[in-house]
Amino acid sequence: MGTLIGLILLSLALMFQSAVLANVTLLHGAVDLILLIVVSWLSRDEVENPWAWIIIAGTGMGLISQIPVWLTLPAYALIGLIGVSLRRRIWQVPLFSLFLLTFTGTLLLHLITIILLFVEGVSLNLGEAFNQVTLPTLVLNMLVVVPVYSVVSEISALLYPDALDE
Numbered sequence: 001m002g003t004l005i006g007l008i009l010l011s012l013a014l015m016f017q018s019a020v021l022a023n024v025t026l027l028h029g030a031v032d033l034i035l036l037i038v039v040s041w042l043s044r045d046e047v048e049n050p051w052a053w054i055i056i057a058g059t060g061m062g063l064i065s066q067i068p069v070w071l072t073l074p075a076y077a078l079i080g081l082i083g084v085s086l087r088r089r090i091w092q093v094p095l096f097s098l099f100l101l102t103f104t105g106t107l108l109l110h111l112i113t114i115i116l117l118f119v120e121g122v123s124l125n126l127g128e129a130f131n132q133v134t135l136p137t138l139v140l141n142m143l144v145v146v147p148v149y150s151v152v153s154e155i156s157a158l159l160y161p162d163a164l165d166e
Contacts, residue, residue, distance in 0.1 A: 002159050003052040006041075009155065010053065013037055014060045029136025034061055035105050036145050038076060040152035042083030043098045046160040054080040067113060075112050079105040102145045103138065110134045 017033040024030065038057045042050050058076030062069030082104060086097040110133065117124055 002047075002049075003056075005155065005159060006053040007056055010034065010037065010056045010060055014064055018064050026136040026140055028132045029134065029138070029140055031140045031144050032106065032109065032137065033144075033148070035076075035079070035109065036102065036141060036148040037152060038079065039083065039098060039101045039105055039145065040149040041156070042080065042087060042101060043094045043149065044153065044156045045087070045094070046156060050080060050084070067116060071112055071116060075109055079108060098145060098149055099142065102141050106138050106141050107134070110137065 013033050017031075021031045021033055034057045038050075038054055041047060041053050054076050055073065058073035059069055061067070061076070062072035065072070079101065083097070083101050086101060087094075090097045114124065114126070114129060
């Protein structure tokens with residue numbers, strides 16, 4: 001049931017991100033809603049297996065963006081590994097792990113994108129790319145992650161009602 005809800009939620013989020021959030025920018029950075037949903041899902045204690053959501057997110061981002069699936073899927077899997085290990089180590093401070101994972105995930109995805117652009121022969125000024133794209137995206141992601149976490153927490157409470165009783 002959780003995987004089906006994840007497929008529906010992430011599909012709607014992919015459409016919203018590509019249609020609306022791509023046009024709402026700060027300098028040249030935009031909110032990465034899919035990353036924030038995955039990070040929020042990873043921060044929930046009652047979620048036993050977040051890998052289906054990670055695979056759906058990585059595949060979906062690879063399909064709607066210029067970055068190929070064979071790069072987005074491992075990137076989201078790496079973010080998932082970091083999130084699962086953080087949840088095991090810092091389990092009593094979910095907000096800290098949420099911000100840390102958002103920060104790390106944003107930088108990782110942008111680093112992979114920059115490496116791909118260099119491999120393809122695109123001439124980039126690293127300082128300008130960092131100041132115009134990565135930092136604004138990081139700021140927007142940090143601002144939006146708490147409301148996204150609240151929505152994901154409500155969905156998680158609906159999917160796992162037994163976790164509220166413990």
